[in-house]
Amino acid sequence: MRKEFAAAIEKIGREDDKVVFITGDLGYAALENVADALGPRFINAGVAEQNMVGVAAGMAYKGYKVFCYSIAPFVVYRCLEQFRNDVCLHQMPVFLVGNGGGYGYGIMGSTHHAIEDLACLSSLQNVNTYIPAFADEVSPMLHQIVAEGRPTYLRLGAGPNTPDGAEVHGSFKHIVHSKASVGTVVALGPVAANVLTALNDELLTGQFDVFTATNLPLNLPADLAHRWAGKPLLVVEEHVSVGGLAQQLSVKLLTDGATPSHFVSLSAQGYPNGLYGDQKYHQQLSGLDPANIARQLASFTN
Amino acid sequence: MTSTTEITDLQTLQGQLRLKILSLYNQAHAGHIGCSLSCVDLMIATLVLRKREQDTFLLSKGHAAASLYVCLNHLGEISDEVLATYYLNGTTLPAHPAPNKHKGIPFATGSLGHGLPIGSGIAQAGKLTGDDSRVFVLMSDGETNEGTTWEAAHFAIQHELDNLIVLVDKNGLQGFGQTADVLGDTASVQTWNAIGFETAVVDGHNVAEVLSTIDRLTATPNGKPKLIIAKTVKGKGVSYMENRLEWHYLPMTETQYEQAKDDVNERYLALTTVQE
Structure with missing residues (x-):
């Protein structure tokens, strides 16, 4: 960028x-x-x-x-x-x-x-x-x-261009539309690309709505919160869980009375093994890689 | 040269503002008295007497806020009614200056080491715009321990901010000891001169001397930021507070307040009283 x-x-x-x-x-x-x-x-x-x-x-x-x-x-x-x-x-x-x-x-x-x-x-x-x-x-x-x-x-980070057909709702951008959505993914920043990669899995394609959160503090429209309620919600962010998107979003959802059926947060885990590598290496250690995101989404479909 | 009448007027103002400072601290039963009495004369010279409309004054040592408040009150920028709310719940005049409340207080201060970077930015903006504004930044000597002081100093030198006038209230005491015993003399005039500031050393309680020094340093633009080392006495004007570390913190008892007023009246206002 x-x-x-x-x-x-x-x-x-x-x-x-x-x-x-x-x-x-x-x-x-x-x-x-x-x-x-x-x-x-x-x-x-x-x-x-x-x-x-x-x-x-x-x-x-x-x-x-x-x-x-x-x-x-x-x-x-x-x-x-x-x-x-x-x-x-x-x-x-x-x-x-x-x-x-x-x-x-x-x-x-x-x-x-x-x-x-x-x-x-x-x-x-x-x-x-x-x-x-x-x-x-x-x-x-x-x-x-x-x-x-x-x-x-x-x-700033490094990312591709926005997928076609994206729509803005408050702080959120709807980047993948599902006609028969079984759940929602909200991603923060360029790690959203890993979510898109995960959804290339044919067992997952078309089953999830994907949003990015573009700014914090969040502006979460009530109708959007209620669209997410009752279904699994996965938050993916290259940031620690404390004070990040998942925490801020969960407060908003609970305040609005819009409770997902499952709420899973994938976030930066710091340096769990004390070893260092490139960005993908650290994403993998934190479970932010496409394979782990796909595994998490697959668990929602079972 | 300052006339005898002008010196008498200055002394009267120094006394009157000291009495107001003492009154505020007595009403609030608050500390930081020594810090305010140490620098009020520097504020009289800069904020009250030399600051023009287009200039900015920053009290970087925000713990001397009471001194700032009485000077702004003297200038009519803070009313008597507002001044009376000092330290009370719901006030715009807390122990350290608050943001966005009074025109004469452009920035909230209280954490040391912020005034010089901000002042350098204001001075840089003045240069970029091409106006003739000046910035006065009043710091404590302990504050020159802060790393940001040195970052900002080199910025000011590099950008030739001769519209920046820094005053260091050098009373030799800081939070928990004498400056000489804590980190040494980080407000050394030799150091500041060596890195590129145009410097002067003054008696920080001699308002006329401070004024003439400001006028001399700013008479001709030369690309050098200014630093005035003002030798001061913590608690100046109240005999039992002078050069005493504890008056960074202690509030006064009623007896101490009465004695403090007597001291100020005797030292600064006796001449006025006789004339009256």
């Missing part, structure tokens, strides 16, 4: 001279076009993420709309207090962009993973977090983020 992101930011930056882009010294071979397009509105704040977010808040106070970019763990954890106090409490138009959410940086190791980022950020005041599952979602999300002008976190 980084290519789509850079192209969209260049366009937005050219159109709106109040847009500022600050990077925490990252973006080699990816953001040069943004630097060229924005000129003095492109700032490399150095390896100093906390200051980057504080500076962004100060610039936002003076009327600018400010993106802060780094890889996801660096722009989330190090400067959480700056984002909370300086940005969110003041409802400043500062937009954190974290590349490689979840296990996206794979073999780079645990310091480079962001599997608790949404729990940290989506719980803050006045915030919105966007989690594109598909590459073509990045540009419209960025335009929406700038138009909304509120504290935001955008979690």
Whole structure:
């Protein structure tokens, strides 16, 4: 999604001279076009993420709309207090962009993973977090983020384009329609592609509705919640279970009185064997791989 | 050069605002008195006397909020009625400044190390826009322990933010000891000068000296951010509080409050009283 992101930011930056882009010294071979397009509105704040977010808040106070970019763990954890106090409490138009959410940086190791980022950020005041599952979602999300002008976190990963025929319902995008649905899958971010792969199994094809959750905190329309009630619901997310999609969704469903017949959460398990590998390796250890998703869905059909 | 009359007026203001600070803390039975008395003269110089409409003042050491509140009250930005709600349930004036409540309080502070990054951002925005705005950031000396202080300092130097004026309230005491004994002198003028700030050292209770130093440092743009090391006394103006760590925390008894008022009246307002 980084290519789509850079192209969209260049366009937005050219159109709106109040847009500022600050990077925490990252973006080699990816953001040069943004630097060229924005000129003095492109700032490399150095390896100093906390200051980057504080500076962004100060610039936002003076009327600018400010993106802060780094890889996801660096722009989330190090400067959480700056984002909370300086940005969110003041409802400043500062937009954190974290590349490689979840296990996206794979073999780079645990310091480079962001599997608790949404729990940290989506719980803050006045915030919105966007989690594109598909590459073509990045540009419209960025335009929406700038138009909304509120504290935001955008979690980027790597994904294909949205399947044809997708429909938006609040925070959810209906990406696979089933005429004889036996259950529902809700996925967060690019791991949705693993759900689509799992559904290639001929025993599962056509039997499940699949949604992605595009932003947290959730906006769950009541009619959608009740459509899911009484049937199995599987949540798939490359994020820990605490504070993630499954937990936030379950509260919404219970509050609405829309209880699924089964509720299963597949989530990031951290580093259960203390060993490291690429993104697929970590997905498999957490049961987020297509094979395990297929097994889970098959259990719903029995 | 400041005239005798002007100095007398300044001294009267220093005394009057101290009495208001003491009154607030007495009403609230709250601590942080020493911190407010340490920096109120720096706020008189910056927020009250040198800040223009287009400028921004940030109290980075948010625990001195009472001092900020009385200065804004003096400027008419916080009414007497609102000031009277200090520390009460339902107030917009809690112990540390709150967000989005008063025009003169652009940011909530209280966690140290936030003011200089924000101030640098405001200054950078001023440069980008091309306006003539300035930013005053008032920090404590203990606050210069924070890593963000140094991140922001280098940002300000790199971006030639000569519209940024940092004042360090250097009273030599921090949360649990003397600054010299905790992390050493992180508010050393030599250090700040060496990394690229234009620096000055002043008596932080001499408002006229602070004013003239601000005017001198900002007279000609030179691409260097400014840092004024203000030598101060924690609890300044109240004899039993001066240079005492416990007055970072303690509230006053009624007897102590009476003595504190007497001290301030004697030191700052005796001349006015005689004239009256």
